[in-house]
Amino acid sequence: MDFTLPDHLPGLLAEMDDFIEREIAPLQADHIQYFDHRREFARTDVEAGGIPRREWEDLLDEMRRRADAAGWLRYGLPSSLGGRDGTNVDMAVIREHLAHKGLGLHNDLQDESSIVGNFPQVIMMERFGTDEQRREFSQAMITGERSMAFGLTEPDHGSDATWLETTAELDGDSWVINGAKRFNTGVHRATHDLIFARTSGEAGSARGITAFLVPTDTPGFTIPYYWWTFNMPTDHAEVELRDVRVPTTAVLGEVDGGLDVAQTFLHENRIRQAASSLGAAQYCIDRAAEYARSRIVFGKPLSANQAVQWPLAELATEAQMVRLLVNYAAWHLDRDHHLEVSDKVSMANYRANRLACEAADRAMQIHGGVGYSRHEQFEHLYRHHRRYRITEGAEEIQIRRVAQRLFGFDRKR
Incomplete structure (x- = not known):
């Protein structure tokens, strides 16, 4: 090994x-x-x-x-x-x-x-796009000539994505889409929005959802407002779709097979998100340790106090464990299909994202009032990485995925 x-x-x-x-x-x-x-x-x-x-x-x-x-x-x-x-x-x-x-x-x-x-959108396009779609989008999304938002979450549906209420009906050589999306990240500059809509099947069924490449200037596509979030600026839009008409060539992947497209996006993001959270956590740990060594209180370095040493030692230990887990999951992703190792990716994701928040919070505490100020980065890092515990699948969804594999629920289905 x-x-x-x-x-x-x-x-x-x-x-x-x-x-x-x-x-x-x-x-x-x-x-x-x-x-x-x-x-x-x-x-x-x-x-x-x-x-x-x-x-x-x-x-x-x-x-x-x-x-x-x-x-x-x-x-x-x-x-x-x-x-x-x-x-x-x-x-x-x-x-x-x-x-x-x-x-x-x-x-x-x-x-x-x-x-x-x-570039999870590029990877999606290369994996699921037609030759014509790849020619139009792949290079253009890298250079910024094209940009794609991701429209899965809805006002009444987030983690329960198979229950989404946005629908698309075939009308001749077009699809007509009706519904609403929430937290459509990046749509303020996007040329297209990847809209997931139910095209067949019953609510709760994984089959019957289709992904559509919808130009954001299509009639009926509107952005009523943006959600102001914990970390600003915001690019998380509310989107409404009223009789939005797109050609049959706008389908990305198979009709009724859009959930496979969404899963690819999520898995590509989750492992890299975990690695970023780990790096941010290590930054906070190192900054806090450096400050504790140099800060003199009551005539001695702050680092001489066990109340300072122990929480940082715990975080440093956790960071090393998460690092091994992230690299282990990434190693498997290079060798296996992403669904085969999704439990490992979920483990790495939820533990790393939680670690980043805990490390930022502890760094603030050790720095005292200065740590709470905006003159240090901890508040910004906390507010951003707190988002990661909800997006790309809430940490409860990640834990559920681990439990599915642990107890064999996925095999029973």
Whole structure:
């Protein structure tokens, strides 16, 4: 059993760090208002419903252009799309490494923006799209010419996705979609929304749901408002669909087989989300330990107190266990079908996301009033990673998936 990193990764991480220092750090320094204590306010366009300011997103676009030109952005994509065929293990290690650096333009998780891109929509398109759809969307989604929101959650249905009430009916050579979606992330700039609608079967049935590529300028597609969230700016829209008509070529994957498309999106995101949460947790642990060593209280370092030592020791131990679990799950994903190891991915996801919140909270406590301020990153990291315990499947759903495998419920079905 070998626990060392693949030979190419240490050198790769060093190259990546050099690129960040040369190309990204100076760009960040020129726009520091987006990363210091002003970050939430500088990023948010209050008058436009709380969505991200265009200037902020333009900066993210410039970062991605530089990363793409340097050969980093597409690292995890196949070589056919200009990528480097990065493995799930590669991506887990890289995502942890980048998040461990803390908040920065190199890796701003609030926007799922990173010098090494996470492209679950591209992977979905390559796996389920027709030749024509792949030609139209795959490269365009990497460069930003096309963008796709993800419309699964509804006002009355979240984790119970098979009970969604949005419907699509075939009318000649078109589908007519009616319903509503909630928390449609990124739809404010999206050219298309991937809408999941019931096309056959009964409520609660996994079969009978279809995925549709819906242009956001289609008549009947409206955004009444954006949800203001714990972490701002918001790009989580409420979407209404009233007699939205799309051609039969708008179906992604098989008719009635849309849940397979959704599962691919979720599994690709969950393991990388877990690695990012692990990296953020390690950042908080390390910052808290560093502060405790240097802070003198009652004539001695804060770190001399067991009340400070023990919680951080517990978190450091948990981080090491989660690291092994994340890499183990990623290793299996590189070898097995994602549904075969979904319980391992769920384990890694819910434990890592919870760890990030606990580590940020403890770092705040050790830093005292300064930790509670916006001049440290802990409040921002907490607010962002708290979201991960709900999105991509709430942690209760992740635990249920582990229980299904543990007790054999999935085999009985």
